Amino acid sequence: MLFAVLASYYEKLEATTKRLEMIDILSELFSKTPPELMDKVAYMTLGEVYPAYRGLELGVAEKLALKAVQRVSGARETTISQLYAQHGDVGSVALILLGQKAQTTLSFQELTVEYVYSSLEQIAKASGPGAQETKLAILSRILSQTSPVEAKHILRIVTGNMRLGVADMTILEALAKVFGGSKEEFERAYNLSSDIGLVAKTAALEGLNGIRDFRIRVGVPVRCMLAERLSTAEEILLKTDGRAFVEHKYDGERMQIHKSRETVLIFSRRQENITSQYPDVVSAVLSNIEADEAIMECEAVPVSLDTGEMLPFQELMHRRRKKEIEKAVEEYPITLYFFDLLYLDGRDLTNSTFLERRTALEKIVKPSETVKLSYGKLVTTPEDLDKLFNEAVELGCEGVIAKSVGEDSVYRAGARGWQWIKYKRDYRSEMIDTVDLVVVGAFHGRGRRTGRYGALLMASYDDERDVFQTVCKVGSGFKDEDLEYFTNLVNSNRLGHPSPRLETVLEADVWVDPRIVLEIIGAEITLSPTHTCAKDSIKAGHGLAIRFPRYTGRYRDDRKAEDATTSKEILEMYRRQLKRIEAKVSEER
Ligand code: ATP
Numbered sequence: 001m002l003f004a005v006l007a008s009y010y011e012k013l014e015a016t017t018k019r020l021e022m023i024d025i026l027s028e029l030f031s032k033t034p035p036e037l038m039d040k041v042a043y044m045t046l047g048e049v050y051p052a053y054r055g056l057e058l059g060v061a062e063k064l065a066l067k068a069v070q071r072v073s074g075a076r077e078t079t080i081s082q083l084y085a086q087h088g089d090v091g092s093v094a095l096i097l098l099g100q101k102a103q104t105t106l107s108f109q110e111l112t113v114e115y116v117y118s119s120l121e122q123i124a125k126a127s128g129p130g131a132q133e134t135k136l137a138i139l140s141r142i143l144s145q146t147s148p149v150e151a152k153h154i155l156r157i158v159t160g161n162m163r164l165g166v167a168d169m170t171i172l173e174a175l176a177k178v179f180g181g182s183k184e185e186f187e188r189a190y191n192l193s194s195d196i197g198l199v200a201k202t203a204a205l206e207g208l209n210g211i212r213d214f215r216i217r218v219g220v221p222v223r224c225m226l227a228e229r230l231s232t233a234e235e236i237l238l239k240t241d242g243r244a245f246v247e248h249k250y251d252g253e254r255m256q257i258h259k260s261r262e263t264v265l266i267f268s269r270r271q272e273n274i275t276s277q278y279p280d281v282v283s284a285v286l287s288n289i290e291a292d293e294a295i296m297e298c299e300a301v302p303v304s305l306d307t308g309e310m311l312p313f314q315e316l317m318h319r320r321r322k323k324e325i326e327k328a329v330e331e332y333p334i335t336l337y338f339f340d341l342l343y344l345d346g347r348d349l350t351n352s353t354f355l356e357r358r359t360a361l362e363k364i365v366k367p368s369e370t371v372k373l374s375y376g377k378l379v380t381t382p383e384d385l386d387k388l389f390n391e392a393v394e395l396g397c398e399g400v401i402a403k404s405v406g407e408d409s410v411y412r413a414g415a416r417g418w419q420w421i422k423y424k425r426d427y428r429s430e431m432i433d434t435v436d437l438v439v440v441g442a443f444h445g446r447g448r449r450t451g452r453y454g455a456l457l458m459a460s461y462d463d464e465r466d467v468f469q470t471v472c473k474v475g476s477g478f479k480d481e482d483l484e485y486f487t488n489l490v491n492s493n494r495l496g497h498p499s500p501r502l503e504t505v506l507e508a509d510v511w512v513d514p515r516i517v518l519e520i521i522g523a524e525i526t527l528s529p530t531h532t533c534a535k536d537s538i539k540a541g542h543g544l545a546i547r548f549p550r551y552t553g554r555y556r557d558d559r560k561a562e563d564a565t566t567s568k569e570i571l572e573m574y575r576r577q578l579k580r581i582e583a584k585v586s587e588e589r
Helices: 003-015 019-032 035-045 062-073 077-087 090-102 113-125 131-145 148-158 168-179 183-193 196-212 233-239 279-288 313-320 322-331 354-364 382-394 480-491 567-588
Strands: 226-229 244-249 253-260 263-267 293-302 334-344 371-373 376-379 399-404 416-424 435-444 453-462 467-474 510-512 517-521 524-528 543-547 550-555
Touching (some): 003 019, 003 035, 003 113, 003 148, 019 035, 035 196, 062 090, 062 131, 062 148, 077 090, 090 148, 113 148, 131 148, 168 196, 183 196, 226 567, 233 382, 233 399, 244 354, 244 382, 263 279, 279 322, 279 334, 279 371, 313 322, 334 354, 382 399, 435 467, 435 480, 435 567, 453 567, 467 517, 467 567, 524 567
Parallel strands (some): 334 371
Antiparallel strands (some): 244 399, 253 263, 253 293, 293 334, 399 416, 453 467, 517 550, 524 543
C-alpha cells in the first residue's frame, strides 16, 4: 500500500467537519488496508507507532521536526519561525516550504506504508547519546523522498499531533462498521488490551470471532474501571442496594501493576509504562506480594519523610525527572494502597465479584511500610458511611469510594459505572465538585492579555456519541505563566475549523483539537441556549452551562480528552443541584 493513499485519506479526514463522514472515510480506509498493515495504519492514524504501554515514543519535538524541514527545504530559520508562528503546525510549514521547493525539483519516490512505518520505528528506537541527530537524519531522509502532502502528515505523525479529530473510539466504531458486530464488542477487546492496533489487526485477520475471544494477559494493561459520583451517603446506599464496601479514596497516582515471577511492570491510568519512575515499587512488589503472576491495582501516595503523613499528589512530580529517580526515591517516598486484583496465577478475576477479588487480594498482600491494603469496611447505614468519610478526610484522603458488593460487582474494564461511587469532600460553592473539561476553542485576549488568549472554550465529552459539547468559556484562575503556557499549547493544537467531533453554537476565534484537559470549578450549573452540553435533556433548545467557571490550576495532562467529565455526569450534577436547592427552599419554608 502506498503512503500516498493513506495521506489522501488523511486529507479527506482533515477536510470533513462531520463525525459520520469521518467514520465513513475511516471505514473505507480500513476496508482497503491489507490485513498485515492494519495495526500500523491504526497507530499512525492516531499519531503513534506502538500502543502507549510499550513505552516507546517517537520523541520528536516540534523543534526537531522544524529542523528537519529546514534541512530539506533549505529555507532560512527566520522564515521557518515566522511560518510556524502563523500556522502553529509543523505539517503546514512543511507543506508550504516543500511545496515551493517541489516546483523546481519534481522527483518524489513512491514510498510504501511499510517503508514509512519502519522509518518511524527507527526514529522511535533511536536512543542514547546522538539519538536526536539520528532521529533528525532519518526524518530528513523520508522528507526528502516524499511529496509535500505526504510530508505534512508524516510530520504530524512524528510529533503526535494529527489534527484529524480521530480518537480510539472513532476507530473502534469504524472497525465495527467494516467487520460487523457491535461497537461495544470492539470496545471490550480494546478495554482488555489497550491496543488499538492489535484490535484492528485481529479483526482483519480473524474477523469478529477473534474480537470476541479477547482475554486479559499479564504484561498487557487493562483499561481502568472508573467511578461515578454522588454527594450524599443516602443516595449512595440507595444505588448500592443498601450495602457497600466503603474504602478511603487516596489522592495519588493510580497504578496497575503486572507481576510475572521476577518481572514487574507498572502502568499508569492511561496505560503508559511508568516502571522506570518507580524502582522502589518494583522491589516492594517483589518482596511483599505473594503470587507468581498477578495484575493488581493500587494508588501510590507520596508520604512525608519526617512524619509519614500523606502529602499532596503533586509531590509525585519529582518522579518524572528521569535523571534524578534515585534521589527522588529517597527524598519523596510513597506508600502503595492496593485496592483490586484482576488476575491471579492463571485465573482471570475480572468476572469475579468485588468481595471475591478483595478476599484474594488480602491473601497475597503482605503489609509493610510501603505496601498496604486500602482501608475499607462493609457499611449499611448512612451514619456509618458519613463517619468513615469524615475519618478519611481527616487522614488526608479526598473522601471515600463506595463499592457495590452485589452479584454483578465484576471488574468493568474501561467503564465508568455505578459499581464504584466516589464521595468527595465538599467545595465551598454550590457546584460541589470540580470537572475536567477539554479545550476546544480560544478567544484572543484584550488589554493586559493582548497577544495571548484571554479565554478558552471548554467542552464536556458525550461518551455515547463520541462528541464534545461546549459548557463554558473560562478566563479566570489563570496565572500569567499559565496564560503563556496555554497560549503556546493552543497554538500547537490549532485547527482550521471546529473539530468534526465538536458540537458548538458559539464561534471561537481559534479552534482547537480536543486534547487539552483542564480542571474547572464553577459557581453553579445553569440552563443555556448557547452551550450544547446535554442539549435538549432538560429543556428544548437548551444545553447546560457552568456559571463563573475558574481554572483550578490543575492541568490534567494525565488525561485524554475522552477521559474528561461526560455531559451525562454534568447533567447528573445539575439534577442533584436542583434537588439541593429544592430541599433548602422547603427547609426555609
Ligand atoms: P479523580 O480525578 O476524581 O480522582 P478519576 O477520574 O481519576 O477521579 P474516578 O473514577 O473519579 O477516577 O475515581 C477513581 C480513582 O480514585 C481511581 O482512578 C484511583 O486513582 C483513585 N482511588 C483512590 N483510592 C481508591 C480506592 N480505594 N479504590 C479505587 N480507586 C481509588
